[in-house]
Amino acid sequence: MVAWLQRLALPPVVMAVCAAGMAATRWLTEGDWQDNLLVLLAAGVLAVSSVMIMLSASYAFHRAGTTLHPQKFQQVSALLVNGVFRFSRNPVYLGQILLLAAWGLLLGGIGVWLWWGLFFAYLDRVQIPREEAFLRNNFGQDYEAFCRRVRRWL
Numbered sequence: 001m002v003a004w005l006q007r008l009a010l011p012p013v014v015m016a017v018c019a020a021g022m023a024a025t026r027w028l029t030e031g032d033w034q035d036n037l038l039v040l041l042a043a044g045v046l047a048v049s050s051v052m053i054m055l056s057a058s059y060a061f062h063r064a065g066t067t068l069h070p071q072k073f074q075q076v077s078a079l080l081v082n083g084v085f086r087f088s089r090n091p092v093y094l095g096q097i098l099l100l101a102a103w104g105l106l107l108g109g110i111g112v113w114l115w116w117g118l119f120f121a122y123l124d125r126v127q128i129p130r131e132e133a134f135l136r137n138n139f140g141q142d143y144e145a146f147c148r149r150v151r152r153w154l
Helices: 003-008 011-028 039-062 091-107 112-149
Strands: none
Touching: 003 039, 011 091, 011 112, 039 091
């Protein structure tokens, strides 16, 4: 990937572009905000859960003294396997996916989910495989054992 494009393709930037695309899609289809209480409640639960997951993972990175930056994964100095990492190998990305899903629920409509799927595909097929290759090379058998115990997403 071209260096300048790689710097722009930070997961939070891609997520923001997809969130804007979701809003634009809904606006272009003359949509309106959801007014169904159950949907609003589900979106709220997803949003709060996603923030809690991301904060927990961020704290674990900080406590381990290693980087959280998605483009500086070569600077990772510790393999995190406890806490929220017992349930997901990618809790920050899981949190981002859940947050974007909450946004999709708030917006309503089917077209917005194309953007959600695009973000999921970017994480699952572009960002995460690069990180996994690095972790496999640096942590070897420990990482392989971690992968056998914990799924990529949930």
